[in-house]
Structure formats: C-alpha cells, structure tokens
Amino acid sequence: MTQWIDIGLLEDIPKLGARVVGSVHGDIAIFRTKEDKVFALRDKCPHKGGALSQGIVHGNQVTCPLHNWVISLLDGEAQGFDSGCTPAYPTKLENNRIYLSLEQERQTG
Numbered sequence: 001m002t003q004w005i006d007i008g009l010l011e012d013i014p015k016l017g018a019r020v021v022g023s024v025h026g027d028i029a030i031f032r033t034k035e036d037k038v039f040a041l042r043d044k045c046p047h048k049g050g051a052l053s054q055g056i057v058h059g060n061q062v063t064c065p066l067h068n069w070v071i072s073l074l075d076g077e078a079q080g081f082d083s084g085c086t087p088a089y090p091t092k093l094e095n096n097r098i099y100l101s102l103e104q105e106r107q108t109g
Contacts, residue, residue, distance in 0.1 A: 004092065004099035010036060011096070018053040018062075023102055028089060029053035030098060031062060031073055038091045038098050039073035046071070046084030 013019045013032040020027050020043055027043040029052050037060070043053045050066035060073045070079040076088040090101040 002090070002101050002103055004101055007098050007100050009096055010038070010093060010098060013038075013098075016057040018055075018057065020051075020053045021100065025087070025102060027051075027053075028100070028102075029062075030091065030100065031057055033057060033060060033073070036093075037073075038093055040089040040091045040100050041071065041073065041076050042087045042089075044086055045069055046076075046078055046086050047082065052086065 007021050013030060015032055015034055018029045018031045020029055028040050029043040031039045041052055043051050045052055045064040047069045048066055050064045052062050052064055052071060054065045055062040061070050062073060063070050069082050072079060076086040078084045092099045
C-alpha cells in the first residue's frame with residue numbers, strides 16, 4: 001500500500017512555481033502548473049545538478065535555470081536533443097491538499 005505524505009495546501013505553491021521538501025532521497029521540488037496540476041521531481045537537473053525548483057514552469061515542463069535544459073514534469077526526462085533524467089515521484093491532490101509518495105520513485109531511461 002502506498003504511503004502518502006501530506007505536504008501542504010495547493011495554495012502554498014504559486015501557479016507556475018515550486019516548493020522544495022527535504023527527504024531521504026534529497027530535496028524534492030513540488031511543481032504547480034497553470035492548470036493546478038501538481039508534479040514532483042528530485043530538485044536536481046540531470047545535466048549539471050541545477051535546482052529545478054528555481055526554473056521556469058511552462059506547460060508540463062520546467063526549464064533549468066543554469067543551462068536552459070527543459071525537463072518533463074511527467075517523468076523527469078530531458079526534452080529535445082538533451083538526454084538524461086531526474087527521478088519523478090507520485091503526487092495526488094485531495095481536498096486542496098498535496099500528497100507525495102516517496103515509495104514509488106519513477107524514472108525512465
């Protein structure tokens with residue numbers, strides 16, 4: 001059974017923004033899209049380790065602030081001609097509260 005961690009209200013994260021939560025896996029960035037979808041990625045770009053939480057959220061992607069790599073919020077995969085992946089974690093939204101699971105780290109590639 002999946003264990004969910006309550007990490008706060010949806011309103012705690014600005015639209016097109018992020019919040020960082022510490023975990024045994026390192027810092028995890030929780031992203032909120034314009035459409036109020038919530039995603040979680042390790043807060044480390046696969047290129048040079050930039051803090052993805054400080055990047056620009058657009059659609060279901062975030063652009064790393066260091067070298068402009070575009071990372072999918074869906075699965076952590078680098079987009080375009082770049083290659084690499086950062087771990088993604090399951091999230092859910094219930095009654096305006098965000099929940100995160102650390103048990104089922106998703107990573108492709």
